[in-house]
Amino acid sequence: MKDMVMLEAVLAHWELGRAEARPLGHGLINQTYLVDADAGRFVLQRVNPIFDPAIHHNIAAVTEHLAAKGFVTPRLLPSREGAPWIEVAKTSADAGAAGIWRLQTAIEGVSVDAVAGGEQARAAGTFVGRWHAALADLDHGFVALRAGVHDTPRHLASLRMAVAESVDHRLFSAVARLADEILETAETLPALDSAAPTRVAHGDLKINNLLFADEPGPNRPLALIDLDTVAPMTLAYELGDAWRSWCNRAGEDEVEARLDLELFAASWQGWSQGWSQGGGQELGPEERQSLLLGPEWISLELAARFAADALREGYFGWNARRFPGRGEHNLHRARGQWSLHRALVAGRSRRASLLQVEG
Numbered sequence: 001m002k003d004m005v006m007l008e009a010v011l012a013h014w015e016l017g018r019a020e021a022r023p024l025g026h027g028l029i030n031q032t033y034l035v036d037a038d039a040g041r042f043v044l045q046r047v048n049p050i051f052d053p054a055i056h057h058n059i060a061a062v063t064e065h066l067a068a069k070g071f072v073t074p075r076l077l078p079s080r081e082g083a084p085w086i087e088v089a090k091t092s093a094d095a096g097a098a099g100i101w102r103l104q105t106a107i108e109g110v111s112v113d114a115v116a117g118g119e120q121a122r123a124a125g126t127f128v129g130r131w132h133a134a135l136a137d138l139d140h141g142f143v144a145l146r147a148g149v150h151d152t153p154r155h156l157a158s159l160r161m162a163v164a165e166s167v168d169h170r171l172f173s174a175v176a177r178l179a180d181e182i183l184e185t186a187e188t189l190p191a192l193d194s195a196a197p198t199r200v201a202h203g204d205l206k207i208n209n210l211l212f213a214d215e216p217g218p219n220r221p222l223a224l225i226d227l228d229t230v231a232p233m234t235l236a237y238e239l240g241d242a243w244r245s246w247c248n249r250a251g252e253d254e255v256e257a258r259l260d261l262e263l264f265a266a267s268w269q270g271w272s273q274g275w276s277q278g279g280g281q282e283l284g285p286e287e288r289q290s291l292l293l294g295p296e297w298i299s300l301e302l303a304a305r306f307a308a309d310a311l312r313e314g315y316f317g318w319n320a321r322r323f324p325g326r327g328e329h330n331l332h333r334a335r336g337q338w339s340l341h342r343a344l345v346a347g348r349s350r351r352a353s354l355l356q357v358e359g
Helices: 002-011 055-068 118-134 152-165 172-188 235-246 261-277 285-312 326-346 348-355
Strands: 019-023 031-037 040-047 086-088 099-105 198-201 210-212 221-224 231-234
Touching: 002 019, 002 031, 002 040, 002 086, 055 118, 118 198, 118 210, 118 221, 118 235, 118 261, 152 172, 152 285, 172 285, 172 326, 198 235, 231 235, 231 285, 235 261, 235 285, 261 348, 285 326, 285 348, 326 348
Parallel strands: none
Antiparallel strands: 019 031, 031 040, 040 099, 086 099, 198 231, 210 221
16 A cells, blocks of 8 residues: 555656556566556656666667667656656655656567577577667767776776675685686786777666567567666677676576577677668677677676675675575675686687687
């Protein structure tokens, strides 16, 4: 009852008529609700405070550009005040709803937590390639960009500091051993080309941020969702993170990664086709070369972040049913990403052949 009253107070900020809301999904970042109203079906979200509300100007620019080119995409619904988001103050009458809220059009589709096979990987890659190409001519000054995103030296330094400060932690010995391996590897891993161009990127291409048509398959992508992270970024980081997610059959919560290079091949073929179909210019040799090392750096960076939080126990969520503490879960994740990194390095020559670059 309390939640219903809160949601009614929030929804009153939009012209919806009668409206009912119910929880949607199990996202770790934003609280999400599906809203059925006289005005249509929408997705309501309370935005995590890690995001500056000004990101909604980026989301609006990107989705307007995509819609103009015929893409299905979530669209922000302006509030009664005409803004793309609302802010409920803690001191207001409906203080339980305090925070930043947004309302977007709902897209009928299904999400998946793992890539089913090569056909789906190719279809997803094609869609993402077309999506990237469609935004290549977007003229928008991005605002409220989060500092430190994919700043690998910063994350490695944070890991060093966490180890130095946590000698009495119950997991110190295990984390310190893993940290030594991560930090030693970072010293010898070839650097990414700092001169690689940035492109408008999604920023979080987990497979469950793609919606697919609800039909047998499902292999027909409809839209990319969760656009909080749209920003200029190199393809090495953008596609590297996608491949880290899409091509590990074991998932993030298993210690031993299972890298599927067939999924890598299919998704790269799909992306290349979609990029070309969308009018994207051929990638230069340096940018293409950077795609080889992107997933290796991303997996190493994430291993470092999980390892640091295994000691600090203050950032990533954890599964209390499966692990005795946040630190144990994050150490488990760190080992999984370290395993994936080693698998990616072992498969570098095969990936180089697929990308047609030097290995």
